Amino acid sequence: NAGVTQTPKFQVLKTGQSMTLQCAQDMNHNSMYWYRQDPGMGLRLIYYSASEGTTDKGEVPNGYNVSRLNKREFSLRLESAAPSQTSVYFCASSESHGNTIYFGEGSWLTVV
């Protein structure tokens, strides 16, 4: 039982490049989330998926897109990376919307 697994763990991108962060959970959770963490700002919600087939914007969705591929997987895509998107990204899941949220180990992204 791995919990929430996200890849890659580290990535360096050039401005304008695109990439996708992958996330999978093996807890049969309905809801999944993507957060970003920046120094002094805590964790901010980018997008979430309350259930398979639905996605909604969080606090800071600009510059990102998401796909809930199936119940297990929720990916985050940066279409044209910008230095402001340098951050640590966390995928998370919960049994249902509003229940305890479990986080992955994080993906460190640097945009140069």
Add this chain to the structure above:
Amino acid sequence: GENVEQHPSTLSVQEGDSAVIKCTYSDSASNYFPWYKQELGKGPQLIIDIRSNVGEKKDQRIAVTLNKTAKHFSLHITETQPEDSAVYFCAASRYRRNTGKLIFGQGTTLQVKP
């Protein structure tokens, strides 16, 4: 918009002392208040949570108190140990409305000196 303020940003205590971290929230409809612990290089892990129909909750050396009137809640760690050193985050959400939008505080870096 909704906001959660967390203080202090850093806290240093001697092993065995108590540590208190405080959070205030702006949305009076918030009714779910979890606390997360984040160790270096890892994702946040839930350590305790409280709902608005409860004023205090305790789990061994950790306790959380909630004052809905004043819109603040606090984390209390007693008999601190070096392994308590980490970043702690408070959060708030409208649990019943099922928005999933946990709003996090800015984090407190706790250092427990042996």
